[in-house]
Amino acid sequence: MKNSNLPLVVKAVTWSRDSHGLYDYESRNVHKKLIQVTKPCVLTRLGNEVSQTLSQFDMKQANEIDPLCHIDPVNTDFTVQGCSDTMWMVIRTMRTKYGPGYLLKEGDTIKLGRVCYKVSLLRSHSDDSLSDKTQDSDESDVEIPNERETGICRICLNSDSETANPLISPCKCAGSMKYIHLLCLRQWLNSRMQSRVTENCITYSWKSIDCEICKSCFPFSIGNTGKETELFKIQKPETPFIVLEGVGNDKNSNRGVHIVSVTNGNDITLGRGHEANVRISDISVSRCHATLKFVDGRFLIEDNNSKFGTLVNICEKIIIKPLSSVVVQIGRTVVSFSTRIQQQGIDSNDIMN
Numbered sequence: 001m002k003n004s005n006l007p008l009v010v011k012a013v014t015w016s017r018d019s020h021g022l023y024d025y026e027s028r029n030v031h032k033k034l035i036q037v038t039k040p041c042v043l044t045r046l047g048n049e050v051s052q053t054l055s056q057f058d059m060k061q062a063n064e065i066d067p068l069c070h071i072d073p074v075n076t077d078f079t080v081q082g083c084s085d086t087m088w089m090v091i092r093t094m095r096t097k098y099g100p101g102y103l104l105k106e107g108d109t110i111k112l113g114r115v116c117y118k119v120s121l122l123r124s125h126s127d128d129s130l131s132d133k134t135q136d137s138d139e140s141d142v143e144i145p146n147e148r149e150t151g152i153c154r155i156c157l158n159s160d161s162e163t164a165n166p167l168i169s170p171c172k173c174a175g176s177m178k179y180i181h182l183l184c185l186r187q188w189l190n191s192r193m194q195s196r197v198t199e200n201c202i203t204y205s206w207k208s209i210d211c212e213i214c215k216s217c218f219p220f221s222i223g224n225t226g227k228e229t230e231l232f233k234i235q236k237p238e239t240p241f242i243v244l245e246g247v248g249n250d251k252n253s254n255r256g257v258h259i260v261s262v263t264n265g266n267d268i269t270l271g272r273g274h275e276a277n278v279r280i281s282d283i284s285v286s287r288c289h290a291t292l293k294f295v296d297g298r299f300l301i302e303d304n305n306s307k308f309g310t311l312v313n314i315c316e317k318i319i320i321k322p323l324s325s326v327v328v329q330i331g332r333t334v335v336s337f338s339t340r341i342q343q344q345g346i347d348s349n350d351i352m353n
């Protein structure tokens, strides 16, 4: 391990009032800290004070200290790895070769205000030869209960369990209420579904999708060994599309699925406003929060100077090359890492741009 020529300049902004881990990008009432990093260290927060801790030992002395991330110099680069809290990249600070924003990948989790979506499916070609296998679940590989058990479907009271319509146990119910047919459950879920169709977007939402008996939430798909069967059977568009699946801890958060079809030149807006293509009814979401574009066969999301930002979850190490910079949000701290030649001082405009 060798120190780079340029130190890593860390600008941290933290705020005292935590509401759903949201950072008000318009707020001026923040605590700022400028740190230069040349050695391996852990960035920590104690109250409103962000500092670099050089050894693990110091950190364990106080329980209230929040470790944010590990920073390591590697040759001329620096690596940043999150600690326990999720590390989010701040999309408004990101650029792609197509312009500002971030190119979405399947499996990404994005956060608009406090609302999270998983990018569960991306289809960039209309004539995708990889036609969606989950659309016809005849060859589904769902777990069929042990033959020794006598399962009876709690809806139709039938005990038949076939490959095309197996008895499954998708919730925490036990005993005589344990099993339900895949198709019986799907039908029940469909009856509770509402859909909203606009020019470029179909939104499916469910008032609630929890089991009425045990109150556990039905998963979006079931199965094992990577081959999943969707419980929610929904129509996929012909044009390129992206599926945003609501991820929520609390029951009233939108457990819905947005299927957004995108064509060249058509920007899709996501926001709380009535005119938004994808409407997200949450106070933490700005009226026109973000824009989704289809460029060169890829899906680009751009933040539209939203109040609470658009973020994307990052699990792997971030590598900061010389003369570059990265901005992340960890809990209630926004940190900018930069190896650019810096002028002294810090202001909140700087961290946002």
Ligand SMILES: [Zn+2]
Pocket (backbone or CB within 6 Å): 153, 154, 155, 156, 157, 158, 180, 181, 184
């Ligand atoms: Zn049944």
Ligand SMILES: [Zn+2]
Pocket (backbone or CB within 6 Å): 171, 172, 173, 211, 212, 213, 214, 215, 216
């Ligand atoms: Zn149940």
